[in-house]
Amino acid sequence: MADAGRPHGSDKDSLGNILKVAISMCLVCSIVVSTAAVVLKPLQEINKELDRKQNILRAAGMLPQDSKRAADGRGIEELFAEFDIRAVDLDTGSYVDAVDVTTFDPIKSARVAALSRELTVDEDIAVIGRREKVSLVYVIAGESGIEKLVLPVRGYGLWGTLFGYLAVEGDLSTIAGLGFHQHKETPGLGGEVDNPAWKALWPGVALFDDAGEPAVRLVKIRSPESNSDARFEVDALSGATLTTRGVENLVNFWTGELGFGPFFAALRTDLQQKSGDRD
Ligand SMILES: Cc1cc2nc3c(=O)[nH]c(=O)nc-3n(C[C@H](O)[C@H](O)[C@H](O)COP(=O)(O)O)c2cc1C
Numbered sequence: 001m002a003d004a005g006r007p008h009g010s011d012k013d014s015l016g017n018i019l020k021v022a023i024s025m026c027l028v029c030s031i032v033v034s035t036a037a038v039v040l041k042p043l044q045e046i047n048k049e050l051d052r053k054q055n056i057l058r059a060a061g062m063l064p065q066d067s068k069r070a071a072d073g074r075g076i077e078e079l080f081a082e083f084d085i086r087a088v089d090l091d092t093g094s095y096v097d098a099v100d101v102t103t104f105d106p107i108k109s110a111r112v113a114a115l116s117r118e119l120t121v122d123e124d125i126a127v128i129g130r131r132e133k134v135s136l137v138y139v140i141a142g143e144s145g146i147e148k149l150v151l152p153v154r155g156y157g158l159w160g161t162l163f164g165y166l167a168v169e170g171d172l173s174t175i176a177g178l179g180f181h182q183h184k185e186t187p188g189l190g191g192e193v194d195n196p197a198w199k200a201l202w203p204g205v206a207l208f209d210d211a212g213e214p215a216v217r218l219v220k221i222r223s224p225e226s227n228s229d230a231r232f233e234v235d236a237l238s239g240a241t242l243t244t245r246g247v248e249n250l251v252n253f254w255t256g257e258l259g260f261g262p263f264f265a266a267l268r269t270d271l272q273q274k275s276g277d278r279d
Contacts, residue, residue, distance in 0.1 A: 053080040055181040056138050056150050059165035061203060065196045083138040083150070093262030096134055106135040106152060107163075119258065126155030126253035127246070137263065138165075145271050146170045151260050153178075155250025158242040160184035162193065166251060168207065172267055175205045175216075178251070190243030198237065206231040207255050214252035214261075218244045 011017070053076050057063035062070060062079050069075055087099035109115040109132040116130040138150035149168045154161050164180035179199060185191045192198055209215035215232040223230040236244040253259050 050076060051181065053077070055179055056080070056083070056165050056167075059177045059179040060138075060140075060148050060150050060167040061177045062148075065199065082140050084141065086137050086139060087134050088137050088260070088263050090131065090133060090135055090259065091262065093260075093264070093266035099134060101136055104134070104136060106132040107154070109134060123258055124253075126250040128154060128156070128161070128253075131258060135260070137260070142170075144170075145274060146172065146267065148176060149267075151254060153250055153254040153259075155246050155253060157183060157185045157190050157193075157246035158240070159186070159190070162243075162246060162250065166254065172264055172271070173206060173208050175202050175207060178202045178247075185240070185243045190237060190240040190246075192237045192240065193243065193247065198235070201234050205234055207251075214255040216248060216251045216255075218248040 054063060054068065057076060057079050058065055062082075063076065064070070070079055085101040087096040087101055087104060088094070089096050110128070110130045113130075115134070116132045118130050119128065135152060139146055140148040147170045149170075149172070151166045151168070152163075153166045154163045156162070160183065162180045162183040162185065164178060164182075166178050167176035168174065169176045177199065180193050183191070183193065185193060205216060207214060207216060209232070216234065217229070217232050218236045219233050220236050222233050222235065237247075255261065255264065
């Protein structure tokens with residue numbers, strides 16, 4: 001026998017040796033994985049931030065859906081620099097200056113009882129459970145007022161919450177675009193929210209009816225252009241009624257009284273005052 005005469009303690013296949021090797025391997029691997037996680041974290045944060053900017057620009061129609069450059073050659077950072085990021089108190093509609101908008105995360109706030117409000121079943125048409133007290137808005141303002149406004153929106157579809165951005169034109173009542181950067185809907189069904197052809201149906205749609213109430217409707221058959229309801233309508237997603245209903249509800253929730261409604265009202269008052277001053 002080859003092992004004859006070898007002292008029992010030096011057996012390399014012994015349980016002690018196997019455990020030593022296994023533990024050393026685990027230790028080395030965990031050090032490699034945690035070092036990689038720590039070293040790559042800043043890079044991941046930069047990429048996440050770039051992705052957020054890209055999604056906002058795409059919703060606003062300032063960046064093509066399939067490119068990282070605008071037609072005039074400007075890149076994401078240059079285009080995004082046009083936006084002013086502001087925090088808004090959703091209950092009053094006023095700007096809040098005591099918030100660092102570069103680090104503030106409204107979604108995280110929504111999970112904290114003191115920083116959010118619980119919605120009743122009747123209020124919660126977007127099925128988000130809690131709504132943050134303060135959110136962020138992305139504004140491009142010119143001499144005559146707001147030119148473009150982008151709002152973070154979210155709501156439940158069929159399989160989970162859809163997170164996106166709704167862009168609004170300077171008239172504060174016409175949609176400039178809508179895009180979702182995170183959702184769990186089925187590709188080919190609810191996942192068609194990402195289809196550029198469907199997204200192209202949103203610009204120009206009217207947000208509010210004559211009474212100022214959110215009025216967007218996702219419909220299987222659109223009204224004739226001559227019908228005044230046609231301005232609120234977007235095609236439903238075929239075979240995805242639940243996602244469709246979720247999208248309609250989330251748009252109307254975030255533009256309504258419990259969402260950015262008070263902010264829209266404050267902006268309209270501001271706009272009226274400015275035009276009054278000019279007259
Ligand atoms: C595997 C699978 C995935 C589905 N994914 C979605 C989805 O992402 N969004 C959705 O609204 N419906 C989805 N549905 C369909 C819903 O269960 C439901 O039938 C549908 O929303 C009804 O839409 P319709 O009235 O247009 O047929 C899925 C169904 C199956 C079997």
